[in-house]
Structures are given as C-alpha cells and as structure tokens.
Amino acid sequence: MRINKSKSITNWGLYPSIKTNEYIPQSIDEYKEAISSSNKLIARGNGRCYGDASFQNDVISTKKWNKFIDFDRDRGFIEVEAGVLLSDILEASVPAGYFITVTPGTKFITVGGAIASDVHGKNHHVDGCFSEHLVYFDLMIESGEIVRCSRNDNPELFWSTIGGMGLTGVILSARFLLKKIETAYIRNEAIQAKNLDEIFKLFEESESWTYTVAWLDCLQKGDSLGKSIMLRGEHATLDEVSENIKKNPLKIKKKPKLNIPFFFPNFALNPLSIKVFNWLYFNKQLKKHVKNYVDYDQFFYPLDMVHNWNRIYGKNGFIQYQFVIPKNNGLEGMREILKTIADSGNGSFLVVLKLFGESNSKAYNSFPQPGYTLALDFKVNKGLKKLIEKLDEIVERNGGRIYRTKDAMSKPSLTNYLKNVDSTKFESIQNERINRFKKQ
Amino acid sequence: MIVLGSNSDISLAFIEKVLKEGQRFPMMYLFTSNVDKTMKLANHIEAKYDQKCEIIEFDLTKKNNYQTIEHIDSDLLFCASGFLGKNTEEGLYDIENTMKIVEINYSKLIFLINFFAKKMEAKGSGTIIALSSVAGERGRQSNFIYGSAKAGFTAYLAGLRNYLFHKKVHVMTVIPGFMDTEMTADIETPKPLTAQPDQAADIIYKAYKKKRNIVYVTFVWWGIMMIIRNIPEFIFKKLKM
Ligand SMILES: Cc1cc2nc3c(=O)[nH]c(=O)nc-3n(C[C@H](O)[C@H](O)[C@H](O)COP(=O)(O)OP(=O)(O)OC[C@H]3O[C@@H](n4cnc5c(N)ncnc54)[C@H](O)[C@@H]3O)c2cc1C
Numbered sequence: 001m002r003i004n005k006s007k008s009i010t011n012w013g014l015y016p017s018i019k020t021n022e023y024i025p026q027s028i029d030e031y032k033e034a035i036s037s038s039n040k041l042i043a044r045g046n047g048r049c050y051g052d053a054s055f056q057n058d059v060i061s062t063k064k065w066n067k068f069i070d071f072d073r074d075r076g077f078i079e080v081e082a083g084v085l086l087s088d089i090l091e092a093s094v095p096a097g098y099f100i101t102v103t104p105g106t107k108f109i110t111v112g113g114a115i116a117s118d119v120h121g122k123n124h125h126v127d128g129c130f131s132e133h134l135v136y137f138d139l140m141i142e143s144g145e146i147v148r149c150s151r152n153d154n155p156e157l158f159w160s161t162i163g164g165m166g167l168t169g170v171i172l173s174a175r176f177l178l179k180k181i182e183t184a185y186i187r188n189e190a191i192q193a194k195n196l197d198e199i200f201k202l203f204e205e206s207e208s209w210t211y212t213v214a215w216l217d218c219l220q221k222g223d224s225l226g227k228s229i230m231l232r233g234e235h236a237t238l239d240e241v242s243e244n245i246k247k248n249p250l251k252i253k254k255k256p257k258l259n260i261p262f263f264f265p266n267f268a269l270n271p272l273s274i275k276v277f278n279w280l281y282f283n284k285q286l287k288k289h290v291k292n293y294v295d296y297d298q299f300f301y302p303l304d305m306v307h308n309w310n311r312i313y314g315k316n317g318f319i320q321y322q323f324v325i326p327k328n329n330g331l332e333g334m335r336e337i338l339k340t341i342a343d344s345g346n347g348s349f350l351v352v353l354k355l356f357g358e359s360n361s362k363a364y365n366s367f368p369q370p371g372y373t374l375a376l377d378f379k380v381n382k383g384l385k386k387l388i389e390k391l392d393e394i395v396e397r398n399g400g401r402i403y404r405t406k407d408a409m410s411k412p413s414l415t416n417y418l419k420n421v422d423s424t425k426f427e428s429i430q431n432e433r434i435n436r437f438k439k440q
Numbered sequence: 441m442i443v444l445g446s447n448s449d450i451s452l453a454f455i456e457k458v459l460k461e462g463q464r465f466p467m468m469y470l471f472t473s474n475v476d477k478t479m480k481l482a483n484h485i486e487a488k489y490d491q492k493c494e495i496i497e498f499d500l501t502k503k504n505n506y507q508t509i510e511h512i513d514s515d516l517l518f519c520a521s522g523f524l525g526k527n528t529e530e531g532l533y534d535i536e537n538t539m540k541i542v543e544i545n546y547s548k549l550i551f552l553i554n555f556f557a558k559k560m561e562a563k564g565s566g567t568i569i570a571l572s573s574v575a576g577e578r579g580r581q582s583n584f585i586y587g588s589a590k591a592g593f594t595a596y597l598a599g600l601r602n603y604l605f606h607k608k609v610h611v612m613t614v615i616p617g618f619m620d621t622e623m624t625a626d627i628e629t630p631k632p633l634t635a636q637p638d639q640a641a642d643i644i645y646k647a648y649k650k651k652r653n654i655v656y657v658t659f660v661w662w663g664i665m666m667i668i669r670n671i672p673e674f675i676f677k678k679l680k681m
Contacts, residue, residue: 067480068487079487091460092488 001030009059012310013050014317015380015408018429023060031170032144034060035425042428043166045110046085049117050320051408053165055429060170062112068092069173077135079175082112087304089178090296095250098178099235099296101133105352107301112171117405118163118366122211122233122300125357129366130176131162137174142425146172160420163365165404167421167431183249185236186211186299190290196226196335200372203355206232211299216351218376221342225335228353233299241293252295259307263315303350312349313379319408321391322375324356325400330372333398337374337391344387348376365418367403375406385409404430412437442514442556444549445521446470446495447477450571450616453641454518459489461645467492469512471521471552473499500548501540506555515563517556519570521549527583538585545589550596557600560609568604568611569648570597577615577665580681601653614644616657617664 004022023034023041035041041058062083069079076098078089086100087107093099104119113119115137118129127133136150139161147169149158161168193199199214206212209232216228238249303309310318325333341348352375356368378384392411395402402414412434421431441458443451455468468491472478475497482493496509500521523544531537543549553568560566575583576590594613601611616635635643640657647655656662671679 067484069483071487071490073490088488092490096490 001025001033009044009047009055010317011047011049011051011054013319013406013408014310014313014315015319016052016055017317018052018055018057020056021058023058024064025060026064028146028172031060031140031172034058035140035142035144035170038425040425040427042426043082043112043116043170045083045113045116046108048106048109048113049405050318051406052430052433053117053405053407053428054113056427062110062170065172070175071096076178076180077175078178079173080111081173082115082137082171083110085110086114093178094181094184094252094296097181097250099181101177101179102127102130103300105301106304108304111174111176112166115162115171115174116164116166118363119405120356120368122213122231122354124368125207125212125355126210127179128357128360129163129363129368131363131366132360133177134162135175135177137161138172139169140172141169142423156420159362160365162363163367164418164421165365165431166428167418167423167426169423169426179235181235181250182238183236183241183245184252184296185241185245185249185293186233186296187236187240188231188233188292188294188299191230191232192288193226193228193230195220195224196331196338199226199228199230199353200331202230206230210234212355214353216338216353216374218338218341218351219347221339225338225342231299236293245293252297255297255305257307258305260309260311262311264312265314313377316380318377318379319384319388320375320377320406321388321410322373322403322406323391323395323400323414324367324369324371324373324403325395325398326369326371327355329398329400333394333400334372334374336394340390340394341376341387344383344390346378346381346383346387348378350377351375365421367401367405369401371400373403375403441465442469442471442512442517444471444498444517444519444552446472446481447474448520448522449637450640450644451518451520452481453637454520454569454644455485456489457638457641457645458516459485459491464489464491465514465516467494467514469494469496469514471496471498473497473501498552500544500552504548504551509555512556513559514556515560515566517553517560517566517568517570519549519553519568521545521552522571522573524583524586528581528585532585541585542589545586546592546596547589549593553600557604557609561604561607564608566609567648567651568597568600568609569614569644570612571614571616572597574615574617574665578668578676582681610651612648612652613654614647614657615654615665616640617660 002024006019007022008017008019010017025031025034038058040056041060042054042056044054044059044061065081065083067081071078073096086103086109102121104121114130118131120129136148139147139149141147147154193202211233214228214230220227354373356370356373358370359368388409392414396414401417402410404415407415416434416438445451470478470482470493475495478495482495485491485493523541525531525541526537572594573590575587576594579587597611597613604611635658643657
C-alpha cells in the first residue's frame, strides 16, 4: 500500500498545518492493514473541512477509493465508494436527469466527508441534511470488520456515524437517492435587503422556495447592519427554459477555470480591500430584484470557479466561523455578532446567512438546529483569537453551537455535542483538543 | 474501444477522459490478466458512464487462444500493457524474469496488436495508441532488459505506423516518463518530472485528436531523452545510469 510518510497537510483553511503519515489503501485488505498497523488514525476525504477535523498523526485517505458501484438510472439510486467526489456524481447524474438532493457550497467533497459532516445545503428547510436521503453505508470499524448500516441494520452505528466526524470508523461506500430534474438550470431570484430586519423578513417570506441563502456585507454598521442579497432558486422545468436551453436541457457550457497560482502576500487582505470587494459584489446588481436562469454550477458552486481561492488569505491561512443560534434569539444575537465583527474591523470576504428548518432528531450528531446560521471567513492574524473568544461568548449566551467541520479554534463547549463516537482508534486531533477540555 | 492492460492507472484515466468527452462505444473490451481487479473497473465504467464493458481474460505469459477474441472489433485500441519486472541488477540472469519482460512488453504483445491491426487494415480505419517507455530510448545498465523490449516495441510501432499510414489507420506512440502510478508507488520520483495519470490522459487525448505520431507525456522528458540519446558512447558506458 502506498504510505506517504511525514507529509505536510492542511485543510481548506490552510490553518493549522501538520505532518502526517498518509495511508492510501486501494483494497479492502489494505484498509484493514492500515487500521491494524496504526494506534490512532482518522479518515480523510478531500480535506475540504476547514480546520483540524481530519487530522491525526496517521490519516487514512479515501482518495483512491473512488469507484462507482451502481447507478439505477430509472429510480435515481446511486452507490459509490466513499472517496467519490460530488463533482464526479454530478458529471454522471445530471445528463441522466438527476441532481444531488443535498449539496454544500462546493462540489469538491467526498461522499464519506458528506456523511461524516452530515452536510447541509441551501435547501435545509425543505430537504434536511445529506443523511435524509441515505439508504445505507458500509463502515469499517476498529476490528477491520465491515458493518452495513442503515435505519434498520445497526441503526445505532448508522446514526452515530452520521455527523460523527469519522470518529466511529471509515465509511467505505454508500447508497443514496438523487433528485429528479428536468434541466440543469435554476430559476434564480436575487433581492437586495437594506439591513437585518429586511433580510430576516425575506427569509420568512421565502419559506416555500427550495433553495434560499443570503450574502452579507459584514462591514456595514448602524442602519445598514446586515445589508445583504438574498438568493433563492428552484430547479427550472423544461417548460420554462428558453428555446436555446431546450435543445440540450441537461447540459451546461464548460467555463474556463480561474486559478490563484500563488499565495497572496499578507497585506493584500485588509479592511479596505474587503470594502472594495463587497462594494463590487453588491453593486454589480443594480436593480433591487433580479430574476434570471443560471446553470447549476453558477447557482450552487460559485466559489468552485476559482481554483485555490483559499490562497488569497496568504500563507497563514484563515478560519471559517460557522454557528447556529435558535430562531427566537436570532435577530438580537445576530445583531450583536455582526456589530462585534464590524467594530473589530476584522472583515470577511465571505459571509453567508441561512435559515435552518426543523432538524432530524434521530441524527443527533448533525450540526443543524432550527435557527439562523452564519458562516464567515477570517484571516488568521494576531487579533483573531480575541475576536473568536468574543463571538463564542455571544453564541453560547444565545444557546447556539459551532459547526465542527469548520472549527479550528472555538470554545470546546460549543463543539462537544457529539455522542456515542468514542473509539480508541479513530480519533482526530480536533476531537482530542475538545476532549481535553471536557475532562478538565 | 479495446483496452490492453486495463488495470493500469493510465488506462483508467484515458478511458474516463474519452467517455467524459462524450464518446460511447458499442462495447468496451477490457483485456486483463487480473479479472477480479478489472471487474470493479468494469462496474465503475458501466455505473458512471452507462458504457457496456466486456472483460477478456488474457495473460500474455500463457498460451493464448485467439479464437476466443475473434468477435472483438473496434476503431480504437489503447495499449498500456507492460511489465517492469526485476531490473537488471537483480534480474539479469533470471530466465523467468527475462522471459516475462520480453513477452509482456514485446514479443507476445505485438502478436496481439497485430491481430487487431489486421482488422483495422481490412476496414481501412482506426487508431492504435500504445505506451512505450523512455527506457527504450537508450540501453542503460539499470534496466536494459525492460529497456530493450521497449526499444523493440517502439521500433515496431514506428514501422507499423508507416505501414498502416497507407491503409488509413493511425498509430500513435506514447512515451511516458515517470508516472505517479501503482507501478512506481514505491519508487521516489522527482516531482517536476512525474505526471499524474489524468494529466497524462489529457495529453494523450489531445494528441489522439490531433493524430500526432509520438508523444512525450511530460515535455521535459523530450529534452532529457534528447540529451541522453546524444551522449557519445565512450562517455555513456562509463556512467552509472
Ligand atoms: C467552499 C466550501 C463551501 C462549503 N459549504 C458547505 C455547506 O454549504 N454546507 C456544509 O455542510 N458544509 C460545507 N462545507 C464543508 C464541507 O462540506 C465538509 O467539511 C465536508 O465534510 C468535507 O468533505 P471532505 O471529503 O473534504 O472531507 P475532509 O475534509 O477530508 O473530512 C471532513 C470530516 O469527514 C471525515 N471523513 C471523511 N471521509 C470519511 C470517511 N470515508 N469515513 C469516515 N469519516 C470520513 C473526516 O474524518 C473529517 O472529520 C464547505 C466547504 C468548502 C471548502
């Protein structure tokens, strides 16, 4: 089996970075061998979690475990190995008239990662998390045994693995249901909101839309606090698209990929450049309310169009701070958090706001809870730790929690919500960090 | 499409590239000496690309029955069949090793390619893409058994290209340098000289569409081999390469 010894790795936030032995198994036997030859290890997919969730001195990579097993083109069931990327699935499924029912904001994650984080998308209030559409998965546990897990077979292991951050074993493959689509296009509406009150109202009004999300300008203060653009969308039907699209409704045009070939120097990102970015972003849309049709890549994965965009934060990297706070505290809590950020001047390029719907109580390790969730990028610098402490305090006071797959430095009490995942072998550096706190 | 050496990483990458570009075939014939491993691959291709596959067990080191493959016919043949074996230091005087290297990389392999070349010649159309190696460009002390088989194979392909050109069949020789594949998994290869299978597949695909004759997978190799080929023999023999 290939083992890359003491390889330096980072996840998407480029912070922190560690040296690891990377096992890359290509057969069941090699998976067993990797697990038995290590005392402590964690599964790693495509490293798109931001922080240290898929870090350990030994990691077991699913990179080469990337084959399709079955695709039922009549009913939309698909079965793949855990290292298959969502982008691979879309390549095969969209031409066949199917879309991934729940997808995060990047298609470059693995199916194993999607289950381990139980990812959510812009349609959480309608379709729930990724696990909602799972039929079963195969999990390799400490002993090297493979256990099939579903709602009926080994349900305890099924539910603890969902959102379980790799702490129960290695997911080897999974079967899940795709969503039928008529076209590869989205009917899209973009609406400007002047401030928090307006955007919250828009969310309430848009509950019948399948996909909703808002981009915020987080440097605004006072009356403009929460200035944002809401994006909402539906899969376009064949009837409604233009004649041009009708000719080839399930195909989209290839777009040239931009690339950020090197790290931006440290000074490139400062409050001023963020202001300029946000100004450009918010003003490219002149009208208050825009309606149009865009392809699924533009709607779901705008960030994927720029390869290595994480490098604009420079070598020191960045963190993503994503929390949820319950709906009844939503407005006030959110106002306080945004105010704290604006006052700190520590702006963020990427601020995404979303209203979660009801969560599945059976998937007890999933992050989403009914309420508002905000995700922000912060460049790692001296003042960041202080800011995060302040934000953590507000989130805690409002009864919220932090998304573990993005956590790198938050207060452990906000991230220790996982249950029934104790294993002596499968252990991430993130989990050790959180557990140290628990024992204190 | 006919694939010889189906379990090689480059084969899979090239198959996927062709299918991603939208081409489909009445059947994809996967030649292999390891059916178990190829089964997974065939399944993958069928599930992902809706492309039917037939697995053909064919071990070049054993007695080959050409009747079992009489039904097979296609306009595209991709050959990544190859066997590194023990290199000269350990395997030079090992008969079995030597035989196996020569059979898989050259002698038995060209029978198989001839078998399909004949069909293409009869039809007056088709493309043969075959991987040879930089090792065949000049005999070096480290692995010249393998290198000599590849040298023979490169010469065979050049001749075949010349012959079939007049019959409207195209033959393309691919010369990969170091590749990041299973074959080289345990060897430390210098990063800038090492190509990933899908990078290689992209290059091969482009060359195939342009009907190129000889393709070096990483361009630097063209330069390196140019130098290695041109070192005078009286110096070369003193080197430890
Ligand atoms: C631009 C961007 C946008 C994003 N948007 C969203 C979003 O909208 N919603 C959302 O929910 N998330 C979002 N994410 C986060 C991302 O979806 C998750 O972090 C996802 O888990 C990453 O998957 P991965 O394959 O890269 O896994 P990794 O990052 O390698 O690992 C993530 C976790 O999964 C575990 N894991 C991975 N593979 C396996 C396996 N085979 N078996 C067991 N455990 C495994 C790891 O141990 C680790 O705990 C986004 C990330 C990026 C970079």
